[in-house]
Amino acid sequence: MVIPEAARDAIDAAIGRYPEPRAALLPALHIVQRELGCVPLEAARELAAIFAVAPVEVLELLSFYNLFRVEPGGRHRVNVCTNLPCSLRGARALLRGLEAHLGVAAGETTRDGRITLGHEECLGACAWAPMLRIDGDYHENLDLEDAKRLLDGLE
Amino acid sequence: MPTITVDGRQVRVEEGRTILQALDDAGLLMDGVDVPHYCWHPGLAVDGSCRLCQVEVEGLGGLQIACNTPVADGMVVHTTSDRVRDARAGVMELLLVNHPLDCPICDQAGECKLQDYAFEYGAAGARTREPRRALQKRVPLGPTIVLDQERCILCRRCVRFCREVTGTGELGIANRGDRSVIETFPGVELDNPYSMNVADICPVGALTTRDFRFKVRVWFLEERPGICTGCARGCNVWLGVAHGEVQRYTARRNDRVNGSWICDAGRLSYREIAAPDRLRTPLVRGEDGVLRSAELDVALDAATRRLRELIDAKGPGMLAALASAHLTNEDLAALRRLLDRLGVDAAGLTLVMGEGDDLLVHPEKGANAAGARAAGFGDPAPILERLRGGGLEGLIVLGHDLLHPTLLGSPDALDDLATLIVLDTHRSELERVADVVIPGRHLAEKGGTLVNAEGVVQEVAAAVEPPFPATAQAEVLDRLAEALAPRLAQAGGDG
Structure with missing residues (x-):
């Protein structure tokens, strides 16, 4: 089992809701992604068994939303919003610079x-563009030097 | 029953059906009322994803998709208005935005709904200049089916088939938007006993069977109605005939028998028709004990002489007949006439029992088992018993199901028979012990009437000529009966 016991309990609680x-x-x-950093295919297979659906139905959901990952990636995920x-306000240059x-x-x-670097669709922080997200946190109104400093400070 | 009006035509419909379903129920869909559609299929639940079946419903603003709009009494529907045609053209334009337009190398070309409707509603040129999406052109989904991701229009028929009909759920749609593709879960194959139906229901050339892929252009095929002979379901099939040979079976819809599906084993059983082990010539055992090919007349003479001698010497009580469950009612009636003329009572049905399932596959492996039973061919056990105990002198065998392990098994028990006449379509171990072997015709070569397990009587015509001289079993039997008649009549008719 790749889904840990605690996550399994959280899943059961979610089912009950x-x-x-x-x-x-x-x-x-x-829940699985929070626990494991991603949803590996083995975890998708286990979820299929838990929910009594075909594994491909989990894959459909997993691949539909690009916030889910099947590969673990780096310790931190840095995503630069590149929507309009x-x-x-210079997001593309920011991303190229990073x-x-x-x-x-x-x-x-x-x-x-x-660090796993990526771009991101709109996160609803347009008023403080350009912005990026480091793991769960938003960092707004950035220029390249601010952003470099933020990244350099990551463990 | 509610009544709706479609293009000025009154249609009585069942409560709770949608417009498209109601048209299908009435036998009007694509046969009087043309409402083009991709995702809707009579054997599957409503999906509503392709948007092509839009129609105008009076009193409702905007166009409605006919597949998912429930009927209501007094509803007035228009399927041919300019608004509807414009909407169809718009949907076609969107569906074609990413289509590779590789019809010249596509197996579906000629029987492709995308091609048909592009011809009817599509524009001559595209308004887009963006590159079309480039994807995998040959993804093996499993042992039977190959996917071309570029041609797929994401109607989800195949996905729904695997979920709703077989319950195996191998297929899904991965990714989103213009990156969507049909996928299996890594390590899982599309592999179930009905898998090839997805190629039948794919409205475009995305799913093709490995069996028929690149085999023959479909416009060279003549599609003739036939019946699969694999089991007692008697599924309706189309025989795709080209160059005088059956090139494929596809499912032929019959809601009373097989719905819109056939099993993979049945689909591939067309191969039996031109199989290398077909019996190509009559065989007669000579004085020296060697079986040699012979003209049909010679074989019939030999069979007549042997049967006459046997009956003269031992009486008809020492002769029996075993009929295969693959024979048509016409064959069985002819066999019955022959047996009556000979005065033979002992007649049995050699029916092989096998696996069945709760969809289509029936455990009785013979398309006319019910017809044979109705014609008085029943349990073969007493005859098999006498064969094993040496209590018979002669046997007429139609088909070689007799050799199945659940029936006689080996032909050894037939060794002691004075006379063994075999009438069959394929070669078998019976040749080792037979005195006369006469080739018969496959159902596709003779047509006839069959009764399926539910008692549905189905008639089909011959679709192809046999690739070598072979005579329908009924005609062979009638000729035998005729040849034997005068002598028996002279004997006083007490046979």
């Missing part, structure tokens, strides 16, 4: 396993 057990599949994916308002700074392309992980 819905009239239709299947409805808890999306929360369950979040952020792009108008790619150069870290030596990886968007979607890749630094060799030391510290």
Whole structure:
């Protein structure tokens, strides 16, 4: 079993909150990702067994939302919003600059396993564009130097 | 029953059905009332994803998808208005935005709904300049089916088939938007006894069977109605005939028998028709004990002489007949006429029992088992008993199901028979002990009437000529009866 006991309990609790057990599949994916950093295929297979659906149905959900990952990636996930308002305020240049700074392309992980860099669709922080997200936290109204400092401070 | 009006035509419909279902129930869909559709299928639940079946319903603003709009008494529907045609053209344009338009190398070309409706509603050129999505052109989904991701229009028929009909759920749609593709879970294959139906219901060339892929252009096929002979279900099939040979079976819809599906084993059983082990020539055992090929007349003479000698010497009580459950009612009636003329009572049905399931596959492995029983061919056990105990002198065998392990097994018990006449379509171990072997025709080569396990009587016509001289079993039996008649009549008719 790759899904830890505690996560399994949280999933059961989530199932109990819905009239239709299947409805808890999306929360369950979040629980697994929080616990494991991603949803590996083996965990998807276990979820399919828990929810009594075909494994491909878990894959459908998992692949539909691009916030779910099947690969673990780096210790921190840095995502730069590249939707229109952020792009108008220099998000693309910001992303290119961070790619150069870290030596990886968007979607890749630094060799030391510290950071997985990526771009992101709108996170609803357009008023403080450009912005990026480090793991769960928003960092707004950035220029390249601010952003580099933020990244350099990550463990 | 509510009544709706479709293009000025009154249609009585069942409560709770949708417009498309009601048209299908009335036998009007695509046969009087053309409402093009991709995702809707009579054997599957409503999906409403392709948007092509939009129609105008008076009193409702906007166009409605016919597949998912419930009927109501007095509803007035228009399927041919300019608004509807414009909507269809718009949907077609969207469906074609990413289509590779590789019809020249696509197996579906010629029987493709995308091609048909693009021809009817599509524009001559595309308004988009963006590159079309480039995806995998040959993804093996399992042992039977290959996927072309670029051609797929994401109607989800295949996905729903595997969930709703077989319950195996191998297929899904991965990713989102214009990255969506049909997928299996890594390590899982599309592999179930009905898998090839997904190629039948794929409205485009995305899913093809490995069996038929690139085999023959479909416009060279003549589709003729037939019946699968694999089991007592008697599933309706189309025989795709080209170059005088059956190239494939596809499912032929019959809601009383098989719905819209056939099993994979049945689908591939067309191969039996032109199989290398077909019996190609009559065989007669000579004085020296060697079986040699012979003309049909010679074989019939030999059979007549042997049967006459046996009956003269031992009486008809020492002769029996075993009929295969694959024979048509016409064959069985002819066999009955022959047996009556000979005065033979002992007649049994060699029916092989096998696996069944709760969808279509029936445990009785013979398309006309019910017809044979109705014609008085029953339990073969007493005859098999006499064969094993040496209590018979002669046997007429139709088909070689007799050799199945659950029946006689080995032909050894037939060794002591004075006379063994075999009438069959395929070669078998019976040749080792038979005195006369006469080739018969496959159902596809003779047509006839069959009764399925539910008692549904089905008639089909011959679809192909046999690739070598073979005579329908009924005709062979009638000729035998005729040849034997004068002598028996002279004997006083007490046979």
